[in-house]
Amino acid sequence: MxxxxxxxxxxxxxxxxxxxxxxxxxxxxxxxxxxxxxxxxxxxxxxxxxxxxxxxxxxxxxxxxxxxxxxxxxxxxxxxxxxxxxxxxxxxxxxxxxxxxxxxxxxxxxxxxxxxxxxxxxxxxxxxxxxxxxxxxxxxxxxxxxxxxxxxxxxxxxxxxxxxxxxxxxxxxxxxxxxxxxxxxxxxxxxxxxxxxxxxxxxxxxxxxxxxxxxxxxxKKGPVAIRASKWAIQEGMKKVSMENALEVERQAYARVLPTNDRLEGLAAFREGRTPNYRGE
CATH class of the missing domain: 3.90.226.10 (2-enoyl-CoA Hydratase; Chain A, domain 1)
Known part of the structure; x- marks a missing residue:
């Protein structure tokens, strides 16, 4: 190819x-x-x-x-x-x-x-x-x-x-x-x-x-979400307790909540189309 x-x-x-x-x-x-x-x-x-x-x-x-x-x-x-x-x-x-x-x-x-x-x-x-x-x-x-x-x-x-x-x-x-x-x-x-x-x-x-x-x-996936999830996985694996690891996940989720990409993903799902993520 x-x-x-x-x-x-x-x-x-x-x-x-x-x-x-x-x-x-x-x-x-x-x-x-x-x-x-x-x-x-x-x-x-x-x-x-x-x-x-x-x-x-x-x-x-x-x-x-x-x-x-x-x-x-x-x-x-x-x-x-x-x-x-x-x-x-x-x-x-x-x-x-x-x-x-x-x-x-x-x-x-x-x-x-x-x-x-x-x-x-x-x-x-x-x-x-x-x-x-x-x-x-x-x-x-x-x-x-x-x-x-x-x-x-x-x-x-x-x-x-x-x-x-x-x-x-x-x-x-x-x-x-x-x-x-x-x-x-x-x-x-x-x-x-x-x-x-x-x-x-x-x-x-x-x-x-x-x-x-x-x-x-x-x-094709949301670039902010991809970066945040990589950070969450790698940082979370360093934690001894699940409680501390879940705090890392919370911080990662907080990164994606205010993004335009999150809104675009919801709109695309509602409208039945492919999302156009811009990393914003």
């Missing part, structure tokens, strides 16, 4: 920050339905170095007008991301390596904190930091042929960009320990069985196309 894209922010000419390489490793576009596409394109494996992370953060900040964001790889179906750039890491001092891991972890958290839904479209290998990047997204659409895992203990290190925390919250403590301690890679089918994949896509299909269909469905 082909989608017509309207480019709203490209890396071109003298407007690039100094730290951009001659060949952009991460770019972004926005569709006419306000779906943001962040494309990873750093052959051969979308290895994450310092420049890659700086560009990723730059493109994330360009998505202010998006109603939903899709993170995908231009190198599909071979690879989503093979994780940190180990060749670059080998040249770092211990202090530089520590600073890089902080940068990696901070970038993942900033992705997780984006106010709109983020979908990772995985088609190919997503290991190490590549899987941690996908774990920082809200939803993961995974092709059956994909391979995902956290192999860091094989290198005598631990996942350092959220893997030890996000994976057990997603699939349970026991299964997360097994995957991290063995470094085993899951197929896309196994990832779905474990609860790591939100949607499983056959090999004949494109994870990006399926992610686009899902994003289109989300983008």
């Amino acid at each position: 082909m989608y017509s894209l309207r480019v709203t922010r490209l890396l071109a000419g003298n407007k690039r920050p100094r730290w951009f390489s001659s060949e952009p490793q991460v770019t972004s576009t926005l569709t006419s339905s306000q779906i943001g596409l962040i494309t990873l394109n750093h052959p051969p494996a979308n290895a994450m170095g310092r420049v890659f992370l700086q560009q990723l953060k730059h493109e994330m900040k360009s998505m202010e007008d998006a109603r939903c964001i899709i993170l995908h790889s231009a190198l599909a179906p071979k690879v989503f991301s093979a994780g940190a750039d180990l060749k670059e890491r080998a040249t770092m001092t211990m202090e530089e390596a520590e600073a890089f891991v902080v940068q990696l972890r901070t970038t993942m958290q900033e992705l997780s904190n984006l106010p709109v839904p983020v979908i990772a479209a995985i088609d190919g290998v997503a290991v190490g930091g590549g899987l941690e990047l996908a774990l920082a997204a809200d939803l993961r659409v995974v092709s059956a042929r994909s391979k995902v895992g956290l192999p860091e203990t094989s290198l005598a290190i631990v996942p350092g960009a959220g893997g030890t925390q996000r994976l057990p919250r997603l699939i349970g403590e026991g299964r997360a320990k097994e995957l991290i301690w063995t470094g085993r890679r899951l197929s896309g089918v196994e990832a779905a069985e474990y609860g790591l994949a939100t949607r499983l896509v056959d090999n004949e299909e494109s994870s990006l196309d399926t992610a686009m269909q899902l994003a289109e469905e989300i983008a």
Whole structure:
């Protein structure tokens, strides 16, 4: 399925920050339905170095007008991301390596904190930091042929960009320990069985196309309500008691009550038509 894209922010000419390489490793576009596409394109494996992370953060900040964001790889179906750039890491001092891991972890958290839904479209290998990047997204659409895992203990290190925390919250403590301690890679089918994949896509299909269909469905809903519900879910999950969690929900509902979109939704329901939400 082909989608017509309207480019709203490209890396071109003298407007690039100094730290951009001659060949952009991460770019972004926005569709006419306000779906943001962040494309990873750093052959051969979308290895994450310092420049890659700086560009990723730059493109994330360009998505202010998006109603939903899709993170995908231009190198599909071979690879989503093979994780940190180990060749670059080998040249770092211990202090530089520590600073890089902080940068990696901070970038993942900033992705997780984006106010709109983020979908990772995985088609190919997503290991190490590549899987941690996908774990920082809200939803993961995974092709059956994909391979995902956290192999860091094989290198005598631990996942350092959220893997030890996000994976057990997603699939349970026991299964997360097994995957991290063995470094085993899951197929896309196994990832779905474990609860790591939100949607499983056959090999004949494109994870990006399926992610686009899902994003289109989300983008049609009230954008203020989508943002408020994401905030409510993420903040509520941090609370120990249900009483405190329900207070978060109350605050989220208070955000949507005074909006024009809420009135538009009621009017559209009454008149039997499709609502036209403007995020107001």
